[in-house]
Amino acid sequence: MKERSLIDHLHEVQSGKKDNYISKEEALKISKSSGVSLAEIFGVTTFYTMFSVKPRGRHIIRVCKSLSCHMEDSDSIINKISEILGVDVGETTQDKEFTLEESSCLGMCSVAPAMMIDDIPFGNVKIEEIPDILEDIRRGKR
């Protein structure tokens, strides 16, 4: 029986990389060591939203767009971040610091609107706090 699944392997590779993605070279390495074909690895990688085959920023921002957050106007949170960073959802800033993404539900419905930056949860997010939060993250203060 396999002790580690391909998904664990992909998590490990991706989290060990500054640009948060699984490059073709890395995928080839996994393929060689595990015997799983490159096509299959690509298939698995692209199936899951948390894996990327394109380079991403050092920090991943995930804004929750579940119904409770939607009702608390999470759209305006996304718009604000988008405006500050100058990127749309799915894009990475030019300085490679941030990638803006959406999540179907972060499970923080009681403190909507919610978001996560890397592993840090943020609840009751207010538009006016966003510039400070991003600045703190950029400077490694959170």
Added chain:
Amino acid sequence: MKIFRIHALICAGAQCLAAGGNGFEDALKDELKKHNLEEEISIVETGCMGACQLGPLLVVYPEGVMYTKVQPKDAKEIVEEHFLKGRPVRRLMWKGEKAEVPTLAEVPFFAKQTKIVLRNCGNINPEDINEYIALDGYEGISKAVFEMTPQEVVQVMKDSGLRGRGGAGFPTGMKWEFSQKQQTDQKYIICNADEGDPGAYMDRSVLEGDPHSVLEGMLIAGYAVGASKGYIYVRAEYPLAVKRLEVAIKQAKEAGLLGKNILGSSFSFDIELRMGAGAFVCGEETALINSIEGNRGEPKKKPPFPAIKGLFGKPTVINNVETLANVPVIIDKGAKFFRQLGTEKSPGTKVFALAGKVNITGLVEVPLGTPLRSIVFDIGGGIPEGHEFKAALTGGPSGGLIPMEYIDVPMDYENLPALGTIMGSGGLIIMDESSCMVDVAKFFLNFTVDESCGKCTPCREGTKQMLQILERITSGNGREGDIELLEKMGNIIKQTSLCGLGQTAPNPVLSTIRYFRNEYEAHIKEKICPTNVCDIKGGKNERKIAHRPSS
């Protein structure tokens, strides 16, 4: 054992941390140090206490004084006034209560709940196995292994009537029995912790607040069906739950409660964590199995059911987190005890994640069969002033609505389907008059289109077609006959999809049509959104002025 004068319990659930709980704890520690109180007062980081909206939360024992929304700047006052002088800080207490100093036992939000699943959440330090053991933890597995045969364990589970809390409500004891009867060298137990329903987060709170209850539930399941290996499949969006589970597994191993010869018996059982990677469909059991095996998380045709042929082709019992957290209590206290709660066909309790337009949002555990009204009004404190209840949504993207006329419905596995919705995993989103029902339906269809794995045509193409129709309705381009078309397509998708995701995807649309057909008609015929949510050209601003006088 060290005796402390005061125990200060700080909620370290994800939502309280998200609201800034970390900063408060640091400030409190600083203050204790300043006043040399570290030997007298113990700070305990607990899991989720439930009243998440009012977090960060702090409970001070022995009295059980409850502080809400504590900020770092409040630490000084709490230490100097309450801890040193015995004068609780009024301005931070639970608001709106008659009692002079409202304690945990007096606040209706807590007092009116019945806690089985959440018995330890918020009371113990989840990273210390001894605290779990001190509250009868691991009594269930000990009783099972030394006093019961596996058949007897399964019988107790069947007698208890526990039904799977993940959504479908299938009797847990029967699932175990199917697997137990299989003769094979290897069987597996899987804990489904891939909680993905928008609006539900009870599993996260159990994993973060009482991880050992889940491990013990898996151990008992393993003993009952004859499995020696378990997997917990947890979503990667829950890093704190992953961390607490890792700590719990390590401590259980060190205590001889996991691994070879548990408690010195002949029963051996190991548990491993497996992380998801962001795919809602992996909550479906066959998709989950695919994902643990390292494949794309696409569902498979059933039968064969996992209990017969599951992970790596072996018999596998898959239970949800909340289901497993019930198991130790049932084995320890018996089926009869469990059946005292809930209804004949839906025994026990259910945890609901109360969210949306209600005064106190958070986790609420009540006996099954509790009327919706008492959850929303008695426990949740009702709808914010100046607004009114319009509908509650249960079951997330697989569920539907409960409108005002059915607000007294008993919340259980029989009555909800009769109203065209489902229990689901317990998400309960309350909507007031400002929510547009067509928008809600569109919201969930958007979600399903995103999350559909694409394997079967009805779900992949059908939901997309339905979404297009909803989009044209909400933009003012709806056509005569669209409602009927939605109903027809919805029913076809329900009947022909491969897995539960597709089979339930049309529910929010069908349910909103069933109860709020007039809102659909207003969008289509009059080209207006009665609640001004949808962006219908020309209508939006005018309606706002006409219907919402300045408050």
